[in-house]
Amino acid sequence: MRIQIYISVAVLILFQKSASEAVSRPPPPANVTIQCDNYGVEARWEYPDQSRDVHFFVVVTYSVGRKSETTQNRNLNISSMLFYSAHTTYFVTVRAMRGGQESDSCESATFSFNENAGNAEIICYLDFPEVELSPKDGKLHVQFFNPPHLYRNTPALSNLSNTEFLNYYIETEESKNGFTCGLKNKTCESSIEFSEHRGVYCVNLTGKVGQRSLNPRSKCFEGDIRIYPSFTVYLYPVLGVALTLIFITGIIMLLAKKFNSEIKKNAITAFPKFLVFNPAPAGQCKVLKVETEIMDSKVKIEPVGDPHEQTTLIEMYSDEEQSSGDRDVGRGDLDNQCAYGPNLLDEDDEDEEDEPGNLSNGYDSPHVNLSLQMSPGDTVNVYGP
Template sequence: MDSAIPTFLILFCFWIHVVGAKLPSPTNVTLDCHNMQNTLQWTYDQLSDGITFTVTVRSINSEPESLSTSATSIDLSKYSDPDRDYAVWVSAVNGSEKSEEVPEDGIEYSYYKDAVSPMICKVDFPFVSVTREDKHLHLSFTHPAVLYSPGHKSKKKKSLDSQMRLPIFHYDIHIINQTESHKHSCSESVCQDKLPVHDSEKIYCLIMSGEMKKISVQATEKYCSKPLKAAGISALAYILPIVLVVVGGLLIVLMVFVKKTKSMPLLPSSLNISKSNGHRPEQKSHESEYSSAHLDPSSPTLLIHTKPGHSRLQ
């Protein structure tokens, strides 16, 4: 009996050691799925050399896939088919030891907008450029399949169009403060549209939503047009009157100058240079202006002043 007690104690201690040495599982497991980018991440308090993690991805009617990583996150973007529902688990591995997979029921997600999965992943509506022209709104945005396709940042849109056939993107446009909505579709890399509006002097804001391959595409903001300037008013309209005033002023000054120049007296004839021979005209002698007294060469006649009634000779 006494010999059995030590054996029991030994077995009990060994069992405690085995249970206590079991590899702990990761904690705080979360999944972020958005814009066809899926990231699973977790925390692990006992990171050490040799610790790796195994991520298991399961989908209906497909074999489970196992992915291994030494980081505490992993990219699952390739698992974004809207025709499938996915469930993921993660476990810690150290040599031959493996922790339990967590979460217990896995994390289920799907991009199918009507799926029964607890997590429905969505796609943001691309940025929409809204411009005004007369009484119409012009819309332009990149097709979501081009914007969110793998490697879209390193490829040109034209090459993407040649490599893949874009799915039809159905979208709705609702103009704020207007009752009607507009339904459109697009299969080009750049989607463009034109909408009539009632009052060209107002600012219009749009709410956009759409669906692509059963994926919900929702706008995260309103897209508004810029205020339309008054009709016919432009930079030229401000500059042209100034130019006309300046030109008119210069013309008036020129006309006054010409008029005053014509009314000025001509130079005296004595200062004018003859155009015919290039010589100055002869000037009349000052003596010609006065009468000259011409004397007869005979003896001078004496002129004696006499009174009336007296003869010249006595």
């Protein structure tokens, strides 16, 4: 009987102890997730109890070891707890702790930065850097920061070796081209050629550093990438042609001048010496000088003798001229034979006996002496009937 009582008491004590432990033990966390970005990895979980006395024990496990850390938050950046990111697969476990009591652990999915890790459920990618597109030499020029320089402090690229470098691909509507960029290069550059003008040129870039993959990056350039010759391309040929023509023209002029001098020299030697005109020296050449004679512009006629006789002489000449005119009318045929008008000598012969002023009878008319004074001191005498 006593034995049964002891057994009942022991069972009751054990039952009370287990019940008290069940009441004091915290519940386990739920839904542990992993978020990877360019600068680290963060673990997040859910927990229903909002009390401040609950702590969480986080353990990062990988192939060669494990790292742990405690926090009161419902998330933790585990970047500093990751090693050998190029070849390692990780997973995270979280347990709640309160008053020395621990809950059951909650485990996350496996993850890795290595795209070739077959047992990883989550692959963490780095974002491809911002890309700049511009036309250059008729091609589309692509430029961006080298990811090892941009993400050098991240856990994904913290253990780079000298043999690792960036391999990237640029894919267009026409082709897909691969390029490499060394670790020493701060920026990566390349050019893509298009077969025709499109107006809008789009590219899609992918790549990886070692076995660490980069998220794809798409970018478009709107404009004209065709190359057009500059002004100097046309200017230099034109200047070259112009200078060539000027040079040729100068050579032709020199040759023509030389040939012309030779022709003149040969022409001079072909003529006799007496036909060659040798100009006299400047000092021996005398120029004729025409001197004008000063004369009095006033001509003075002075009558000589009796003025009455002069008047009579003028009247006699008038009568003779009138009679001569009457005789010329009847002798038209004779005048036609003489180019100088009627023959006055014949008329004088016919009237020689009738006219009192006949030369055969002598000068029976009074004489008039006319004196022309040309200049002071010079006198010209004019005699007339």
